Amino acid sequence: MDKKSIIGIVVVALLFVGFAYFNTKEQEKYQQEMAEWQAYQDSLAAAQPVVEPDSAAFAPVDSVALAARREQQVAAMGADLVAAREAEAGEFTVENDVLSLRFSTRGGQIIGATLKEYDRYAPRDAELHPVEMMDPATARFGMTFYVKNGLNNVNVNTLDYVFEAAPVETAADGSRIVVMRLPVAGDASLEYRYTIHNTAAPERDYLVDFDVRLVNMAREMANQTQIGIEWSNTSYQNEKGFKNENMYTTVAYRFPGERSIEELGMSEESKSKQITSSLDWVAFKQQFFSSVFIAPQHNISYADLGFTTAQPGSGYIKDFTARMTVPYDAATEGYDFAFYFGPNKYSILKKVSLAEDDDLRMERLIPLGWGIFGWVNRWFVIPVFDFLRNYIPSFGIVILILAVLIRLIISPMTYKSYVSMAKMRLIKPQVDELAKKYPKQEDAMKRQQATMELYKKAGINPMGGCIPLLIQMPILIAVFRFFPASIELRDQPFLWADDLSSYDSILNLPFSIPFYGDHISLFALLMAASMFFYSYYNYQQTASTQQQVPGMKFMMVYMMPVLLLLWFNSYASGLCYYYLLSNLLTIGQTLVIRRMVDDSKIQAIMQANAARKSNGRKSKFQQRYEELMRQQEAMQRAKGNTPKKR
Incomplete structure (x- = not known):
C-alpha cells in the first residue's frame, strides 16, 4: 500500500469519526429539547383546573343531527x-x-x-x-x-x-x-x-x-x-x-x-x-x-x-x-x-x-426434495414407511426396519467400494515404487501414465470407491428431507424422545449456546459419536490406499461430527435416530465384508487381470486422463520456460 492510499484511509476514518461524534451530539441535544418540551406540557396540564363532569356533557346526541347524518x-x-x-x-x-x-x-x-x-x-x-x-x-x-x-x-x-x-x-x-x-x-x-x-x-x-x-x-x-x-x-x-x-x-x-x-x-x-x-x-x-x-x-x-x-x-x-x-x-x-x-x-x-x-x-x-431426492421419497421411502406402520405400532421400530432395508439395498455398492479400496491397498507398494522411480516434478506425466497402466493391468477403477458413495447420496438426502416433514412422526414417542418429529432433550440448559441451543439432544449426541467412529475407521482404510490431502483427517474425523452435532441438536430426533442406525449398520456391514474378503484371492484376481490385459487397449477414461496430464505438463513447461522480468 503506497503513501497516498494510507493518507486517504486516514482522512476517511477521521471524517467518519467526526460525523459519528457530531451526530451523537445532535441526538443528545434533540432528546434534551424533547424532555424540556414534555415537562412544559406537563406543567400546563397540572395548572388547568379540574372540572367535575356535568350531566349535560353526557346528554344524547341531537336526534335531528343524527337522522340527517344517516340520511x-x-x-x-x-x-x-x-x-x-x-x-x-x-x-x-x-x-x-x-x-x-x-x-x-x-x-x-x-x-x-x-x-x-x-x-x-x-x-x-x-x-x-x-x-x-x-x-x-x-x-x-x-x-x-x-x-x-x-x-x-x-x-x-x-x-x-x-x-x-x-x-x-x-x-x-x-x-x-x-x-x-x-x-x-x-x-x-x-x-x-x-x-x-x-x-x-x-x-x-x-x-x-x-x-x-x-x-x-x-x-x-x-x-x-x-x-x-x-x-x-x-x-x-x-x-x-x-x-x-x-x-x-x-x-x-x-x-x-x-x-x-x-x-x-x-x-x-x-x-x-x-x-x-x-x-x-x-x-x-x-x-x-x-x-x-x-x-x-x-x-x-x-x-x-x-x-x-x-x-x-x-x-x-x-x-x-x-x-x-x-x-x-x-x-x-x-x-x-x-x-x-x-x-x-x-x-x-x-x-x-x-x-x-x-x-x-x-x-x-x-x-420432499427436488428431482431424484423427491422421487426416492415418493416412490420408495413413503410407500415402505406407510406399509410398515400399518403393521408395527412403534415408529422407532419402523425407522429401524427402514434403515436395515436401505442398507441391504445399497450393500452391493458397499461391497464394491470395499473391494476397490482393498485393491488400492494391495497395489500401493507398487505405486510407491513408481513414485521413487519418477521423483522429479517434470516426470509427473510419466509417473501418472505408469500408475494408470498399473491400475489397468490390475483391473482397478480409481473411482471405484467413490461412485458407490455418490449413488447412496440421493437416499441419504431423501431421508433428510422426509423425517422433519413427516407428520406421522408427530407426537410419537420412542425411548427417551417424546416426539420423533422434534428434538429430544435429556437436559435443558439455563443458558443458550450459540449455534447449539439451550438443550442437549441425546440422539444427536449419539449420532455425532457414531459419525466420529465411522469417519475414523473409514479414514484409516483410505489412508492406507492413497495419499491424503493435508488437513483432511481433521475435517473428516473431528470437524464434521462436531458440525453435525451443532446442526442436528434442534432437528427432528427421528432423523438423528435414523442416521445413528445408518452409521452403526454401515460400520457393522464393513466389518462383515472385511472378514469375508480374502486379500490373497483379490491379489490373485489382480495378477490374472494383469496377465490378461498386458496387451489390451487403454480405456477411454485412461485416455482422457492421460491427455489431461499431457496438457498440464505442457502448461507447466511453458510457464517454466517464460523468461523472468528484471
Whole structure:
C-alpha cells in the first residue's frame, strides 16, 4: 500500500469519526429539547383546573343531527348497506368429525379452524389444546368491489358489513351448509355458501367448499374487471422448536399446470412478493399444517403475498397476508372457491380436489426434495414407511426396519467400494515404487501414465470407491428431507424422545449456546459419536490406499461430527435416530465384508487381470486422463520456460 492510499484511509476514518461524534451530539441535544418540551406540557396540564363532569356533557346526541347524518350515508351508500354496517355481529361454530369452524357474521368469514385430531405443543405441565390454524382476533377474509349508487360508485369491503346468517342446514349426506347473505340494494345481494363435509374421508372433510354468488348483482355492479380479496391471519406456534418450525413456515402457491410449487422461502423477519400470473391456490403453510385458499376454476389473477415472523416465545409463528384479485365481467354470476384447513399429510393432500379432473398438486406442500431426492421419497421411502406402520405400532421400530432395508439395498455398492479400496491397498507398494522411480516434478506425466497402466493391468477403477458413495447420496438426502416433514412422526414417542418429529432433550440448559441451543439432544449426541467412529475407521482404510490431502483427517474425523452435532441438536430426533442406525449398520456391514474378503484371492484376481490385459487397449477414461496430464505438463513447461522480468 503506497503513501497516498494510507493518507486517504486516514482522512476517511477521521471524517467518519467526526460525523459519528457530531451526530451523537445532535441526538443528545434533540432528546434534551424533547424532555424540556414534555415537562412544559406537563406543567400546563397540572395548572388547568379540574372540572367535575356535568350531566349535560353526557346528554344524547341531537336526534335531528343524527337522522340527517344517516340520511347522508343512505344517499351515498344505499339503505341496505347502511343497515348492514350498523347491525350487530354474531359468531357461531359448525363441526364435523375432524374440523371445528368458527364463523363471524362480520364479513361472513371463517375466523377460526380447529383440528380435533391433533394437539399443539405445550409444556409438559400445561393442558393440551387442539391445533388452531389461526388466531381469531387476527383472522380477516374480505372481498372488495364497486357498486353503483346514482352517479357515484361505492367501494364495498365485506369486512365492514354484517351478513345475514341463515339457519345451518344439514344435507342428506351429513354435510353442514352455512349460508350468509349481504343485502346490497333491493333484491341484489352477495351470498356466501360454505359446505362442511362429513364423509369419513379426510381429503374431503378437511376441505370446505366456499361458493360466492352474485345474486341479481349485474345491474348494481360498477364497471370493473376484477374483484379484490384480502386474506390474512396470525398463526400459532404448534411445535416444540420455534426455529425448526419457522424454517418450514412460509407462503406457498401454485401456477396452473405446473408440477411443482413456489414458496416465499424462510426468513427470520419478513418477506413479500407480487405475482402477476394466474394461480390455482395460495397456502399459509406451517411445518405440519396448512390453510389453503383454492381457486382452480376462477384463477387468482394477481397476488401480493407476504409474512412477518413473530417473536420467539410469543406463542405465534408468523403473520400471513395475501391480497389477491379474481377476474370479473358483467356475465360473472359467482365463484367456486374452497378452503383447506388440515395436516400436511401426503396421503391426504395427494387426493384433494374440487372436481374429478382437478390436479391441484397440493402434496407438493410437503418438502420432499427436488428431482431424484423427491422421487426416492415418493416412490420408495413413503410407500415402505406407510406399509410398515400399518403393521408395527412403534415408529422407532419402523425407522429401524427402514434403515436395515436401505442398507441391504445399497450393500452391493458397499461391497464394491470395499473391494476397490482393498485393491488400492494391495497395489500401493507398487505405486510407491513408481513414485521413487519418477521423483522429479517434470516426470509427473510419466509417473501418472505408469500408475494408470498399473491400475489397468490390475483391473482397478480409481473411482471405484467413490461412485458407490455418490449413488447412496440421493437416499441419504431423501431421508433428510422426509423425517422433519413427516407428520406421522408427530407426537410419537420412542425411548427417551417424546416426539420423533422434534428434538429430544435429556437436559435443558439455563443458558443458550450459540449455534447449539439451550438443550442437549441425546440422539444427536449419539449420532455425532457414531459419525466420529465411522469417519475414523473409514479414514484409516483410505489412508492406507492413497495419499491424503493435508488437513483432511481433521475435517473428516473431528470437524464434521462436531458440525453435525451443532446442526442436528434442534432437528427432528427421528432423523438423528435414523442416521445413528445408518452409521452403526454401515460400520457393522464393513466389518462383515472385511472378514469375508480374502486379500490373497483379490491379489490373485489382480495378477490374472494383469496377465490378461498386458496387451489390451487403454480405456477411454485412461485416455482422457492421460491427455489431461499431457496438457498440464505442457502448461507447466511453458510457464517454466517464460523468461523472468528484471
